[in-house]
Amino acid sequence: MNEVFQAIAMVSMGIVGTAVVLARDPLRQALILGVYGMTMIVTFFALQAPDVALSAIVVTSVGLPPMVLLALRKLREYRREHEE
Amino acid sequence: MSQRGRLLLFLPSAAVLLFLLIDGLQRLTGFGHYPGPYGFVLNGVGVNQRHATNLVTAVNFDYRAFDTLGEEFILFTATTAIVLILRHMRGERERPSGDELRRENASEALRGMALAFVAALIVLGGYVVTHGALTPGGGFQGGVVLGCAAFLVFLAGEVVAMKRVAPEKLLEFADAAGAAGFALLGIGGLVFAGVFFQNFLDLGKPGSLNSAGTMPLVSISIGIEVAGAFLLVWTEFLDQAVLVRSGGGGSE
Numbered sequence: 001m002n003e004v005f006q007a008i009a010m011v012s013m014g015i016v017g018t019a020v021v022l023a024r025d026p027l028r029q030a031l032i033l034g035v036y037g038m039t040m041i042v043t044f045f046a047l048q049a050p051d052v053a054l055s056a057i058v059v060t061s062v063g064l065p066p067m068v069l070l071a072l073r074k075l076r077e078y079r080r081e082h083e084e
Numbered sequence: 085m086s087q088r089g090r091l092l093l094f095l096p097s098a099a100v101l102l103f104l105l106i107d108g109l110q111r112l113t114g115f116g117h118y119p120g121p122y123g124f125v126l127n128g129v130g131v132n133q134r135h136a137t138n139l140v141t142a143v144n145f146d147y148r149a150f151d152t153l154g155e156e157f158i159l160f161t162a163t164t165a166i167v168l169i170l171r172h173m174r175g176e177r178e179r180p181s182g183d184e185l186r187r188e189n190a191s192e193a194l195r196g197m198a199l200a201f202v203a204a205l206i207v208l209g210g211y212v213v214t215h216g217a218l219t220p221g222g223g224f225q226g227g228v229v230l231g232c233a234a235f236l237v238f239l240a241g242e243v244v245a246m247k248r249v250a251p252e253k254l255l256e257f258a259d260a261a262g263a264a265g266f267a268l269l270g271i272g273g274l275v276f277a278g279v280f281f282q283n284f285l286d287l288g289k290p291g292s293l294n295s296a297g298t299m300p301l302v303s304i305s306i307g308i309e310v311a312g313a314f315l316l317v318w319t320e321f322l323d324q325a326v327l328v329r330s331g332g333g334g335s336e
Contacts, residue, residue, distance in 0.1 A: 050220035051140040054212070058228035063314060066235065070321040077325075 002046070009043040030068040037061055135287040136217040136296035144222065145302040149281040153270060156306060160263045163313040167256075170320040198240035205233035213307035217296035223306025230307060231314040238318075243326055247319070255316040262309025269298055269305065 016036045023029040037060025044053035085093075113119045126139055126147070136142040144152050213226030237246040273282035288295035 051138070051222070051225075054221050054225040058225050058232075062228055062232045062235075066318050067321055070318075070325040074321075074325040 006043070006046040009039065009046045013039040013043050026068075026072055030065060030072070033068070034061060034065055037064075131290055134283060134296055134299070135290040136299055137291055138217055138219060138222075140220070141216045141222050141299060141303070142296070145216070145299045145306075146281070146283050146296075149270065149302065152302075152306075153266060153281075156263055156266055156309060159310065159313050160259065163259055163316055166317050166320055170324055195240045198236045202233050202236050205229055205236065209233060209307070209311070213303055214293065214300060216303035217299040218291065218293070223303040224310050226303070227307040227310025228314055230311040231318070234315055235318055238322065243322065246322075250315050250319070252316070252319060255312045255319065258308050258312030259316055260312075262305045262307070262312060265305030266302060266309065269302055273298070 013036070016032065016039045020029060020032045020036050023032050037056060040060065041053050041056045044050075044056055118124075126143065130139045130142050131137060134142045134146055136146070209226045209228075209230035209232075211226070212221035212229055213223055216222030216226070234246060234250040237249055270281040273284050274280045276282075276284035283297040283299070285297040285301075287297045290296075294300070
C-alpha cells in the first residue's frame with residue numbers, strides 16, 4: 001500500500017514539474033510552482049520524512065511565492081512606466 | 085550566438101550529462117536500501133546519548149551542528165546581500181504612504197481570514213520551534229511560520245501596519261542576534277566541554293520539553309534568525325514593489 005502511495009506521489013511530482021517548465025506565463029508558472037511544492041511535500045511524507053516535508057511546506061507555500069509575485073508586480077510596473 | 089552555435093554547444097554537453105546520469109543511476113543502491121552504517125548507529129544510540137526523541141533534530145542541531153552553522157550563515161549572507169542590493173538608490177523616491185497603501189485591493193473576507201490566523205500562527209510557530217527535539221520540526225520551520233504571522237498582516241492589505249508590527253531595525257537585529265546566538269552556543273560547547281558544539285547542558289528526561297541539552301536553545305536561536313531573515317527579505321521585496329518608484333532624473 002505504501003509503495004503505491006509513494007509511486008503515485010512521485011509520478012505526480014514528475015507531471016506537475018513538467019507543467020511548471022511548460023507554463024510560459026511567469027504568473028501562471030508561480031501558481032503551478034505552488035502545486036508542484038504540494039506534490040513534493042506529499043512525496044516526502046510518503047517517504048516518511050516529516051522534517052523535510054515541513055521545511056518544504058514553509059519554503060514552497062510561504063517563503064517563495066511572495067518573492068516571485070512581488071518581483072512580477074515590480075516588473076509589470078516598470079514596464080508600464082517605460083511604455084508611457 | 086547563432087542557432088547553430090547553440091546547438092553545437094548543447095548536443096555534446098547533453099550527451100556527456102546523459103552518460104554521467106545513466107552511469108550514476110546504475111551505481112545507486114536500490115530504492116529503500118540504505119547502505120551506510122551512520123544512520124543505523126545513530127538510531128541505536130541517539131536517544132540514549134542525547135535524550136532527543138527526534139533524531140533528525142539531534143543530527144542537525146547537535147551531532148552535525150557545525151554543518152547547520154554553515155547553512156545558517158548561508159541564509160544570513162543571502163539576506164544581507166538582498167538588503168544591500170535593494171537599498172534605496174539615488175533617484176528613487178518613496179510613494180506617499182497615504183490611504184492608497186491601506187487596504188490595498190484586499191477583500192473583507194481576505195482581511196478577516198488573514199487577521200484571524202495571525203495569533204494561531206504565532207502559537208504554531210512557537211510550538212514548532214520549541215518542540216524541535218521532540219517532534220518533527222525545529223528552528224527553521226517554526227521560524228518561517230513565525231515570520232508568516234507578521235506577513236499575514238500585509239496579506240490583509242495593511243502594508244503600513246505590517247511595518248509597525250515588524251520594523252526593519254528589529255528584523256535586522258533578530259537576524260543578526262539569532263545567527264550570533266547559534267554561534268555562541270557552539271563556543272559554549274568549546275568553553276564548557278572542550279569541543280565546538282558539544283552538548284554542554286543537562287540532558288533532562290527524554291520526551292519532556294526541557295530535554296536534549298542545548299538543542300532547544302539552538303532551535304530557538306535559529307527560529308529567531310529565520311523569522312527575521314525571511315521577514316527582512318519580504319519587506320525589502322515589498323518596499324520595491326509597493327513603495328519605491330524610480331523617479332525622474334538621476335535614475336538609470
